[in-house]
Amino acid sequence: MKFENLNIITPILKAVYHEGYTMPTPIQEQAIPFILEGKDLVGCAQTGTGKTAAFAIPLLQILYNEKNNEKGPRKIKALILTPTRELASQIGESLAAYGRYTAIKHTVIFGGVSQYPQINAIRSGVDILVATPGRLLDLINHKHIDLRHVKLLVLDEADRMLDMGFLHDVKKIIALLTVTRQTLLFSATMPLEITKLIDTMLSKPVKVEVTPVASTVDTIDQTVYFVDRKDKQNLLVQLLRNQSIDSALVFTRTKHGANRVVRELQKARIPAQAIHGDKSQGARELALKNFKSKRTRVLVATDIASRGIDVHELSCVINFDIPNIPETYVHRIGRTGRAGLGGTAVSFCDIEEKGYLRDIQKLICKKIPVSEAQTYSLSTAGK
Numbered sequence: 001m002k003f004e005n006l007n008i009i010t011p012i013l014k015a016v017y018h019e020g021y022t023m024p025t026p027i028q029e030q031a032i033p034f035i036l037e038g039k040d041l042v043g044c045a046q047t048g049t050g051k052t053a054a055f056a057i058p059l060l061q062i063l064y065n066e067k068n069n070e071k072g073p074r075k076i077k078a079l080i081l082t083p084t085r086e087l088a089s090q091i092g093e094s095l096a097a098y099g100r101y102t103a104i105k106h107t108v109i110f111g112g113v114s115q116y117p118q119i120n121a122i123r124s125g126v127d128i129l130v131a132t133p134g135r136l137l138d139l140i141n142h143k144h145i146d147l148r149h150v151k152l153l154v155l156d157e158a159d160r161m162l163d164m165g166f167l168h169d170v171k172k173i174i175a176l177l178t179v180t181r182q183t184l185l186f187s188a189t190m191p192l193e194i195t196k197l198i199d200t201m202l203s204k205p206v207k208v209e210v211t212p213v214a215s216t217v218d219t220i221d222q223t224v225y226f227v228d229r230k231d232k233q234n235l236l237v238q239l240l241r242n243q244s245i246d247s248a249l250v251f252t253r254t255k256h257g258a259n260r261v262v263r264e265l266q267k268a269r270i271p272a273q274a275i276h277g278d279k280s281q282g283a284r285e286l287a288l289k290n291f292k293s294k295r296t297r298v299l300v301a302t303d304i305a306s307r308g309i310d311v312h313e314l315s316c317v318i319n320f321d322i323p324n325i326p327e328t329y330v331h332r333i334g335r336t337g338r339a340g341l342g343g344t345a346v347s348f349c350d351i352e353e354k355g356y357l358r359d360i361q362k363l364i365c366k367k368i369p370v371s372e373a374q375t376y377s378l379s380t381a382g383k
């Protein structure tokens with residue numbers, strides 16, 4: 001299958017090739033035709049499957065084809081709601097990339113930064129608005145945003161919006177939109193609240209599903225090290241001394257944990273930076289930029305801050321702490337092995353985390369191989 005077979009218009013095709021994509025990913029192949037037909041759609045897909053392009057490309061195309069009918073200043077015709085600032089920025093970058101030859105305008109708004117540049121951008125007229133729910137509601141309440149002309153709504157990472165407590169805000173926003181809109185919802189998992197939302201907010205949606213959350217991307221090479229908590233830091237340094245790991249994303253459960261790991265890595269002269277909720281937006285963006293440009297080799301993140309981090313060719317994910325929610329493991333390791341590339345995921349498991357590991361293995365229906373290079377081991381009592 002080629003992008004041409006999906007009836008994508010020339011300016012977008014050109015942009016997609018400019019990005020270096022040669023073939024649509026399975027979610028793109030399945031979703032794009034239905035979206036172009038105007039159908040509501042539920043996409044069960046995690047990040048790394050190409051889901052952003054699966055909705056961004058047809059959305060740009062629909063708006064491009066209708067552009068000539070629009071009179072007067074630009075109005076917001078498509079709204080993309082997404083849980084985190086990082087994800088919002090990345091969707092903005094994707095729209096800019098795929099829409100580079102279309103003259104469709106978009107802007108991105110999220111909390112934690114000044115509202116004024118965002119308000120000015122909206123005033124100057126945009127076709128697509130990418131937003132996190134809290135900041136969007138703020139600006140709506142202050143009458144800076146008019147959503148009456150929105151006829152395309154995308155709810156991205158709906159399960160994560162639920163986890164982060166945004167569902168109420170999302171419902172309030174949807175209540176402001178016309179009912180004749182087209183709605184697309186993407187979620188890696190389908191908890192009950194999301195299914196209910198689908199039943200009430202979408203009209204006869206087509207369902208497309210790729211790589212269900214329980215089947216971790218097969219191209220990722222997964223290993224677990226059994227190690228006492230006190231030895232985890234030394235093990236991390238030892239692994240990172242291996243120069244074949246050119247970029248690693250390390251996950252810790254807490255912000256303090258992330259700061260501590262960074263401090264210790266820096267002492268060992270391994271360039272590392274942390275990204276978590278206590279860091280300012282500027283510091284987070286800088287850390288991400290340095291990591292993407294490979295200036296920093298190691299990024300240490302907590303789960304919420306890492307959501308949506310999209311780094312091409314990330315070679316290794318390290319779970320310094322085993323997540324207590326099994327789905328989180330799948331989300332974390334999905335940061336590597338993107339769009340079919342191979343990757344490595346290493347997990348450090350101490351005695352108290354063995355139960356979490358069991359739950360993960362149950363979810364992914366697979367036993368994660370134990371590393372043979374056991375320099376550290378669990379104290380005998382823990383075995």
Ligand code: AMP
Pocket residue numbers: 020021022023024025028046047048049050051052053310311312338339
């Ligand atoms: P996403 O699942 O939207 O986070 O996308 C994951 C990554 O795949 C991003 O880095 C995209 O740039 C990349 N990508 C999306 N579609 C394609 C494609 N058709 N071919 C190659 N890479 C792609």
